[in-house]
Amino acid sequence: MTRPTQALIDRQALRNNLTLAERSKRGHCMPIVKANAYGHGVDIVCSALEHAPAFGVASVNEALELRTLGFKQPVLLMEGTFTPDEIELAETNDFWLMVENHNQKDQILRAKLKHPIRVWLGLDTGMHRLGFDTLEIKQVYQDLLNSGQIDRLTVLATHFACANDLSNDMTNRQIECFDKTSREIELTTGHILQQSLANSAAILGWENSLRDWQRPGYMLYGNSPFCDERSSETLRPVMTLESKIISLRTILAGDTVGYDAIWKAERKSQIATISIGYGDGYPRHAKNGTPVMIRGQRCPLVGRVSMDMITVDVTDCAFVQLGDTAILWGPELPVNEVAQYCETNGYELLSGISFRIPRVAKN
Ligand SMILES: Cc1ncc(COP(=O)(O)O)c(C=O)c1O
Structure with a gap:
């Protein structure tokens, strides 16, 4: 007998969502599988998407894990390297490097390489988190070209700050800045770079951002990246996080539930205890009233979330009944809805699911 808490991963839904991302037929889609594939289990996700042309991760450790698991595609390190030794690792393992600051560029110039490596040049078009600014990037590219350390197929990439808000014109300004800089690089160096701008929200909502490479993350896992749930009807949620009722009791009006006695029953109530808690990644700050799906019905969380258990008013x-399944999120209960009760977004909830939860492939 094992603890009845698990994350079911619907591989068909994943493939469906990748097909949606590829719908425009423009360029290629590189699934973003950092943070254990947004909490879904990188092995299950990458094997379901085995025909993807490349994968995107945050660090060399995540990329090496893909190699250990047997995946052969190129892997883009989206933050580039942290230390010089990672450049040789990238060369031997066919990792592509995002180059987004002078430190990383200098390390590539100094590296002892047997053959040129592929780089993605990060351009800061306004998010001001990573990337070279528009004035310096031409010289950076020229230096890399002159060194002979990079191959001829460089990708110019940027990232959007507000693509999840379709009324925010910042995305158009970022695209304009990108296009202008790209033209200038071509004029100065005589080289045409491939282009990559779009994350999930841009793929679904900003067609003018679709270029050679799209980088879908959140939408692959079946959840709408928009504030207003747009497009979520065609996406199919991939993860069902579920557990079971392990205890049921009736309490009287005036009785309290859980640590610190923060919830008091206003009537005679039936309380179900479910085996999941913040030690599993279910957020401790989930508010009273956060929905939990039992027998097809949204039932409110009551009392504090404990490390291994929550309590629900049923x-x-x-x-x-004892043993009934409780769904914390899944196709019938969007993770975005749960996130609203936790003052966060679905990205944080999904990627925060702990190692303690078995990820079980459904199909
Ligand atoms: C550079 C970059 N590209 C693409 C993505 C994927 O974004 P999303 O999950 O919103 O599709 C991320 C996510 O953080 C990112 O940092």
């Missing part, structure tokens, strides 16, 4: 849920 008074209004007919026929509830």
